[in-house]
Amino acid sequence: MVERRDFKRLPANTEVNIREVPTGGMRQGSGKNISGGGILLTASHRFEPGTELDIEVSTRTHQRFNRIFQPLCARVKVIRVEGDAPPYDIAAEFIEIQK
Secondary structure: OOOOOOOOOEEEEEEEEEEEOOOOOEEEEEEEEEOOOEEEEEEOOOOOOOOEEEEEEEOOOOOOOOOOOOOEEEEEEEEEEEOOOOOEEEEEEEEEEEO
8 A cells, every 4th residue: 555645644642722713612632643734633513624613733642752742733724524423533734824
């Protein structure tokens, strides 16, 4: 099988705050993996493909890091949703990464 991804995926066992753009409430999720192009996260709420989300990825719960990094704040676009019931796997691509 040929890998067609532009970026390598890295495990991302992290907490993720999720807010639907423009006016959604804050929801909780968790990161499964992350790459230079996007993130795969798990959430109890189903977000439809095409939906834009503002996310904040926290590293404080990541078991492999021995120090805490600033949260990654980004706007993403949902590409794919998997699962018929919660929790849903949500694949999203980065639109903008905030510093």
